Amino acid sequence: MSNPHFLDPDWWRHAVVYQVYPRSFADADNDGTGDVRGITEKLPYLAELGVDAVWVSPWYPSPLLDGGYDVADYYDISPDFGTLADADAFIAKAHELGIRVLIDLVPNHSSWEHPWFKEALAAAPGSPERDRYVFRDGRGADGELPPNNWASIFGGPAWTRTTDPDGTPGQWYLHLFDISQPDWNWDNPEIPAMFDDVLRFWFDRGIDGFRVDVADAMAKDPALPDVAVDPHTGLGTNDKRVGSPQWDHAGVATIQRRWRAVADEYADTELGGRVFVAEAYLDPIERLVEYVRPDRLHTTFNFDALISAWTADSQRAVIAKTVPAHESVGAPTTWVLGNHDNTRVATRYGKPTTGKDYTAVEHEDAALDPIELGAALHAMPTDIDLGRRRARAAALLEFALPGGAYIYQGEELGLDEVEDIPEELLQDPAWERSGHRVRGRDGCRVPLPWSGEAPPFGFGLDASPWLPQPARWADLTAEKQDADPASTLNLYRAALKLRRERADFRTDALAFHAVDGGDVLAFTRGSGTLAVVNFGAEPVELPAGEVLLSSVDLVDGRLPSDAAVWLAV
Ligand code: NOJ
Numbered sequence: 267m268s269n270p271h272f273l274d275p276d277w278w279r280h281a282v283v284y285q286v287y288p289r290s291f292a293d294a295d296n297d298g299t300g301d302v303r304g305i306t307e308k309l310p311y312l313a314e315l316g317v318d319a320v321w322v323s324p325w326y327p328s329p330l331l332d333g334g335y336d337v338a339d340y341y342d343i344s345p346d347f348g349t350l351a352d353a354d355a356f357i358a359k360a361h362e363l364g365i366r367v368l369i370d371l372v373p374n375h376s377s378w379e380h381p382w383f384k385e386a387l388a389a390a391p392g393s394p395e396r397d398r399y400v401f402r403d404g405r406g407a408d409g410e411l412p413p414n415n416w417a418s419i420f421g422g423p424a425w426t427r428t429t430d431p432d433g434t435p436g437q438w439y440l441h442l443f444d445i446s447q448p449d450w451n452w453d454n455p456e457i458p459a460m461f462d463d464v465l466r467f468w469f470d471r472g473i474d475g476f477r478v479d480v481a482d483a484m485a486k487d488p489a490l491p492d493v494a495v496d497p498h499t500g501l502g503t504n505d506k507r508v509g510s511p512q513w514d515h516a517g518v519a520t521i522q523r524r525w526r527a528v529a530d531e532y533a534d535t536e537l538g539g540r541v542f543v544a545e546a547y548l549d550p551i552e553r554l555v556e557y558v559r560p561d562r563l564h565t566t567f568n569f570d571a572l573i574s575a576w577t578a579d580s581q582r583a584v585i586a587k588t589v590p591a592h593e594s595v596g597a598p599t600t601w602v603l604g605n606h607d608n609t610r611v612a613t614r615y616g617k618p619t620t621g622k623d624y625t626a627v628e629h630e631d632a633a634l635d636p637i638e639l640g641a642a643l644h645a646m647p648t649d650i651d652l653g654r655r656r657a658r659a660a661a662l663l664e665f666a667l668p669g670g671a672y673i674y675q676g677e678e679l680g681l682d683e684v685e686d687i688p689e690e691l692l693q694d695p696a697w698e699r700s701g702h703r704v705r706g707r708d709g710c711r712v713p714l715p716w717s718g719e720a721p722p723f724g725f726g727l728d729a730s731p732w733l734p735q736p737a738r739w740a741d742l743t744a745e746k747q748d749a750d751p752a753s754t755l756n757l758y759r760a761a762l763k764l765r766r767e768r769a770d771f772r773t774d775a776l777a778f779h780a781v782d783g784g785d786v787l788a789f790t791r792g793s794g795t796l797a798v799v800n801f802g803a804e805p806v807e808l809p810a811g812e813v814l815l816s817s818v819d820l821v822d823g824r825l826p827s828d829a830a831v832w833l834a835v
Pocket of ligand 1: 332
């Protein structure tokens with residue numbers, strides 16, 4: 267399918283972006299780990315799916331202690347994934363097929379294998395090398411206590427003590443995430459300068475934008491004060507209340523403006539339209555939309571949509587909250603059902619608890635910790651047929667909304683979370699750091715099933731994938747779904763084709779529409795397209811209109827439960 271909007275510098279305002287987790291997408295060199303050549307080979311599949319852009323999770327050299335979000339070199343491709351030449355070929359091929367390319371920028375921390383961190387460890391306290399990261403003396407008589415009470419997102423303290431070259435205990439370094447992910451010191455001018463350079467390096471190679479990892483971190487209160495104690499851990503809380511010294515600090519705005527200026531330097535290049543999407547779990551929405559003011563980033567993930575419960579009221583509340591908030595700053599809203607950090611949507615919606623009820627909770631509290639949410643969900647039984655049915659309806663809801671939409675790889679196949687990965691194979695740092703209380707995010711990162719009847723399902727030729735695939739995925743391969751007109755893959759293709767072609771979907775107009783009876787959400791897009799989602803147990807009557815697409819067959823003209831339809835009205 268050709269993409270008529272490819273050259274539009276505002277392409278990102280309505281884009282459907284497909285997230286590739288490179289380790290798990292396609293393994294061209296058959297070593298059990300996905301790679302860049304694998305992504306390139308599957309680009310025709312993505313073009314046929316009808317996406318406008320691909321976002322590739324980190325592909326940089328990395329010890330992969332946090333799945334690549336521990337970057338050892340921002341200017342290269344991991345040898346596990348390929349070479350810079352492979353990346354160039356991938357970008358060129360994507361553009362040839364009308365697909366924009368976003369990559370991950372990981373600016374809060376590096377890997378402990380980054381040369382500057384190694385230099386910092388080898389240098390003396392107070393040296394310029396140490397000043398690139400956040401090193402401090404410990405508290406207590408011998409510096410044996412961490413400099414403050416901050417906690418790592420993955421569990422345990424956010425500080426690790428170093429050992430001096432003579433073997434004596436030394437200073438501590440800060441890591442808001444894993445011990446292997448030391449935080450950069452953004453107050454040191456070398457760091458913003460280095461990241462400007464990284465942006466230009468990749469923009470010059472033809473990248474269309476960056477997904478910014480923890481876009482609400484980076485800047486910290488230089489006094490590094492203690493925060494309120496979390497009674498469960500005895501360490502500081504990681505809530506993001508206004509005034510937090512760790513999150514959404516005032517300095518974040520300065521950094522984002524600087525990046526925007528770099529992206530804008532490329533406005534007059536052949537493709538133009540270089541953009542950022544912020545990853546920030548931040549409440550309330552008024553704080554989040556500050557990030558997408560015209561002089562800051564372009565878009566931000568809508569995680570409220572991702573964690574909203576499967577009820578009409580909750581979903582309506584999220585839409586009613588997020589659309590006007592984004593409009594107020596002139597930015598498009600985005601819609602997200604999943605990513606590499608969250609339980610897959612088909613499984614989530616098959617659980618007794620499907621998410622957070624946005625009608626019941628006013629949001630002044632801390633954001634939900636997605637990792638803890640995942641752990642709680644994991645313990646609940648799943649009705650996967652129900653979950654998959656709802657996930658299909660959720661896709662039609664998502665793609666009918668104004669703004670951008672994200673697809674996490676495998677959502678288009680209706681993949682479920684792999685909840686029974688043997689403990690000895692779990693790789694998420696949260697597993698170790700939480701003392702084996704939180705299994706973490708590996709269950710949504712299992713390599714994709716492309717073809718065949720048994721693992722590796724065409725992921726590679728015959729090598730065992732780095733995480734085992736369940737045998738049940740034989741029914742969900744892209745090959746099988748390609749041949750089945752009623753498959754989730756073909757539903758996605760049909761939806762994206764309509765979304766691309768129908769002028770109503772390229773407007774920003776959305777008006778809620780009242781439908782009698784049931785637990786129903788309905789809204790009009792533009793002047794002539796109506797989306798109806800039935801969250802209730804009973805079928806509902808539909809307004810008059812021509813059916814464009816439905817997530818299940820209608821029954822006597824009525825929309826069954828847990829289903830969605832698009833009507834021309
Ligand atoms: C958010 C990323 O999505 C997640 O996978 C990672 O662990 C953290 N940021 C730390 O980089």
